[in-house]
Amino acid sequence: MANEQDRREFLKRGVAAVSGAAAGAGLGAGVVAAASRPLPQNPRTPAGMPTRNLGRTGYSVGIFSLGGQAAVEQPDNEAAAVAIVEKALDLGVNYVDTAARYGGDVPWSQTYIGQVMKRRRAEAFLASKTHDRTRDGSLKLLEQSLKLLQTDHLDLWQIHNLQAMEQVEQIFRPDGAVAALQQAKEQGVVRHIGVTGHADPAVLVETISRFPFDTLLLALNAADPHHLSFREKLLPLAVEKEMGIIGMKIPSRGRLLTGWAPPPEGDRNRRPTDKGPGTLKMQEALRYVLSLPVSTVIVGCDSVAQLEENVRFAREFNPLSGAQMATLEEKAKPVYQQALFFRRWT
Numbered sequence: 001m002a003n004e005q006d007r008r009e010f011l012k013r014g015v016a017a018v019s020g021a022a023a024g025a026g027l028g029a030g031v032v033a034a035a036s037r038p039l040p041q042n043p044r045t046p047a048g049m050p051t052r053n054l055g056r057t058g059y060s061v062g063i064f065s066l067g068g069q070a071a072v073e074q075p076d077n078e079a080a081a082v083a084i085v086e087k088a089l090d091l092g093v094n095y096v097d098t099a100a101r102y103g104g105d106v107p108w109s110q111t112y113i114g115q116v117m118k119r120r121r122a123e124a125f126l127a128s129k130t131h132d133r134t135r136d137g138s139l140k141l142l143e144q145s146l147k148l149l150q151t152d153h154l155d156l157w158q159i160h161n162l163q164a165m166e167q168v169e170q171i172f173r174p175d176g177a178v179a180a181l182q183q184a185k186e187q188g189v190v191r192h193i194g195v196t197g198h199a200d201p202a203v204l205v206e207t208i209s210r211f212p213f214d215t216l217l218l219a220l221n222a223a224d225p226h227h228l229s230f231r232e233k234l235l236p237l238a239v240e241k242e243m244g245i246i247g248m249k250i251p252s253r254g255r256l257l258t259g260w261a262p263p264p265e266g267d268r269n270r271r272p273t274d275k276g277p278g279t280l281k282m283q284e285a286l287r288y289v290l291s292l293p294v295s296t297v298i299v300g301c302d303s304v305a306q307l308e309e310n311v312r313f314a315r316e317f318n319p320l321s322g323a324q325m326a327t328l329e330e331k332a333k334p335v336y337q338q339a340l341f342f343r344r345w346t
Contacts, residue, residue, distance in 0.1 A: 037191070040094060040155065042123040048092020049314040054295045055244030057192050057214055059125055059155075061095050061296045064286075064314035066307070067248065068098030068109040070300030075103070080303070081112035087304050089116070089123050091311045097217075097246070097298045098149070099129035099160055100141045110148035118150035126151065129160035129196060130177060133170040138180035142189070156215060157184060158194040162203050163344070168210075178211060198249055198342045201234040208241060217298070219249035221256055222280060222288045222325075222332040223339035231292065239293050247289045247297040249342060256280050256332060256339040273337040273345075280332060283313045288328050291320040 039059055045051060051060045066072075066088040072081045085096065096117075102109035110128065117126065128145045130138040146152065159177050162168060171177040181193040194215030197204045208216060216238045218230050225231065238245050254260040255278055262274035280288075289297050301307040320328070332339055 037153065037188075038122075040122055040125050042089060042092060042094035044090065044092040045094045046092075049311060050317060052295045053244075054095075054125070055215060056242045057244050059244075061125060061244075062093055062314070063290055063296050063317060064093065064311055065095035065097060065246070065296045065298045066093050067298040067300035068096070068102050068113060070302050072098075072112055072300060073102040073109040075106065075108055077108070078112055078115070081108075082115050083304055084301055084307055085113055085116040086120075087307055088301075088311075089120055091308065093311065094123065095125045095127065095246075095296055095298070097127045099131070100145055101129070101131045101160060107144070107148055110145055114148045114150040121151050125155045127156035127158065127194075128154055129158040130180070131160040133159075133167055133177050135175045135177060135179040135183075138177045139184070142180070142184060146189070153188070154190045156192045156194055157181060157190040158196050158215065158217060160196055161199070162195060162197040162207055163199040165203060165206065168203060168207050171207075172210060192244075194244070196248075200344045201228055201230045201232070204230075205234050205237060208238060208243070212241070213243065215244035215246060217246040217248055219342055220247040220289050220292060220294070221250050221252055221285060221339055222328040223252070223256065223336040225329050226333055226336035227340050227345075228343050235292065245294045247292070247294040248299075250289050250297050250299055251280075251282060251285045252278075252339040252341065254278070255341065256285055256335065257282055262338075271338065271341050273341050275335060275338055278332075278335050278339065280328065282310070284328055284331075286310070286313050287317060287320050288325060290314070290317050291325060 045062050049062045049064055051062055054061045071077060071084055096113060098109045098113050100107060130141045132138045132141055159171055184190040185193050192214035194217060195207050195213050196217035198219030204218065218234060220230055251257050257278040257280060260278050262276060263270040299310055
């Protein structure tokens with residue numbers, strides 16, 4: 001198995017290759033390392049919640065996974081963020097999601113998660129993302145992600161938030177982000193590669209039709225059927241391709257929930273679609289998405305107490321009938337615009 005220094009050298013070679021240096025050396029060693037590295041295993045997961053296959057990856061993932069936003073991306077919030085990540089693993093969560101962009105100019109999310117990963121890396125399937133659309137820029141972000149997360153590899157590296165067909169064309173160019181993902185996987189620095197998005201299902205349909213990504217991270221909630229539905233064509237296509245399917249935006253950052261209140265007028269976080277309290281309880285929101293053919297859902301948490309409640313909902317999960325799902329869709333309809341604020345509207 002190649003050691004950490006060998007895999008770090010991959011990154012140096014990869015970035016240098018954009019300037020003309022050779023990048024092919026050491027491919028064999030990298031592939032062996034990726035193939036022989038054991039999958040993460042959290043011994044608490046089987047008792048903590050139901051599990052599902054993460055597509056064709058061979059990984060058995062808990063149905064509730066930790067998102068790297070909310071408290072985990074807030075500035076100068078290390079004590080609270082680290083406590084949430086630690087508790088998630090203690091409760092049986094075995095998939096942790098983050099991104100190079102989470103936290104803004106300072107990558108707080110990866111920094112906090114790295115504080116836990118340096119001690120408990122073997123317990124979590126670790127996923128991050130590149131928001132850069134180029135090969136060179138993505139490899140640089142990968143190098144930064146590995147450093148901040150205090151690991152020598154990612155279990156999943158994804159292209160972050162594709163929103164338009166122009167971006168699809170960009171990532172598939174010879175110097176685009178897909179080339180970076182392929183190289184990183186070949187070198188054994190990342191185990192699997194995926195793509196994410198929440199704006200337009202047609203963009204993601206085109207993307208996964210062009211390339212055999214291992215996973216798809218997509219936005220799903222009970223308001224989905226009311227505008228640019230991801231359930232209609234994108235989700236069935238991902239199932240057909242046996243992808244690992246990860247749901248996000250389940251409570252729409254709270255906007256779908258009864259306890260949510262919109263920011264006051266003039267607040268920079270207020271959106272034109274914000275009208276008032278949501279119409280669903282968190283358990284209803286989770287049950288809706290988990291009743292779809294997804295592998296897991298990622299949810300960012302504001303506190304340990306919120307995390308504990310969400311894990312309990314996952315542990316108690318029972319699938320909804322078609323009629324029950326239709327009822328929740330109708331219940332979400334009055335607030336569908338604020339619940340789908342992340343979709344394309346023009």
